[in-house]
Amino acid sequence: MKYFLLALCLWLPRAVGAFAPLEPLQIAEQFVAPTGWPDMKDYLCCEAAGQAKRETLGQQIPGRLRRTCQLLEQGPSTAVVAVELRDPAERRDFYLHFAKEGETWKLRAIRNLAMTHLGPPMVDLLAAMPRAEIAQYDLKHPEASHAFTLGNLKLWTSSDADIAAHFRKNRADFRKVLRLVQAGQYFAADSAGEQAANADPAVHALLRKLYLGRVRRRETGCASCLEFVIGGKVTSTVGFLYQPEATQLPAMTPDHLIVLKPLGEGWYLYKTT
Structure with a gap:
């Protein structure tokens, strides 16, 4: 009997941990992993539940991207995790917003800075300008020179x-x-x-x-x-x-x-x- 009790005491902490609700950072890491996540729907709500019906964010993005999650804030009822996606050529950032329902944290929304796709074509256009055109640009835009506009974009x-x-x-x-x-x-x-x-x-x-x-x-x-x-x-x-x-x-x-x-x-x- 004593050996049974000892084994039970050793097993219980692991069993309880296995069923403990996940924290926001753990949910984020599962959600952006390249593999699937069978329990995904248990940790989604609101608009996130409608956006990720079959696949996680990690399954929807290219597998080559390295994923890094950083907990920015976790309070009694809300939390935010930043996600960086990176490969040798680019970096992208997303922000996962969580809400607590009872004892369970759930991902409610995925955000990133909108309309940044408009920037690169403008950067390419400005960077390719010959010197004569840059001089004309600066004359027409004294409050925002070519150098400033290119750096700002x-x-x-x-x-x-x-x-x-x-x-x-x-x-x-x-x-x-x-x-x-x-x-x-x-x-x-x-x-x-x-x-x-x-x-x-x-x-x-x-x-x-x-x-x-x-x-x-x-x-x-x-x-x-x-x-x-x-x-x-x-x-x-x-x-x-x-x-x-x-x-x-x-x-x-x-x-x-x-x-x-x-x-x-x-x-x-x-x-x-």
Whole structure:
């Protein structure tokens, strides 16, 4: 009998673990794996359940892509996992949003930055311009030169890893433009400050140097944050958010702020949809 009890005690933890509900990161890793997942439907809800009826995301994307999952946030009822798909030629980023139903986490929505497919053809067109055409372009577009537009488009369509690398490489200039905006107190009173901030010659010059479209507020739903926008189409935008107080950060949602990735010193990479 004692040997039976000992075996039972050794088996129970493994048996309980086998039936324990999966955490968001575990669900994400199963969902983007190249192999199938028989239990997929038990962990999907809402629009995700309608999008992945027969195959996981991992089965729908090319098998050559390397998949990396990163838990960005997990609270009592919601969670967000970032997924990077990579091969030697490209990187792509998706964001999986989860909700908790009872004791079970379920994937509710899959998001990425929309309309980035419009960028590469424009980049190719600008990059192929001969010098004479570039000179004409700069004359016609004094507020957004050829060099700035090309750099801005490349940054807009870059992977999260490359955008983060751009921030690290230019951290000193990001600090400088932040100090200028804060010193000018452009956003202390009303919305008119946005126009004044972007018209400031020193601020404008640094924004152009960093390939940033403009500085603004409230795009992410955060009245106390500063948003240094790279660009985007309609309401699907990407940029850098500054908010040194973590308690004042806006919440990530599949309906608007789809991702918020920390870059250090109160800076974040953000995307909206």
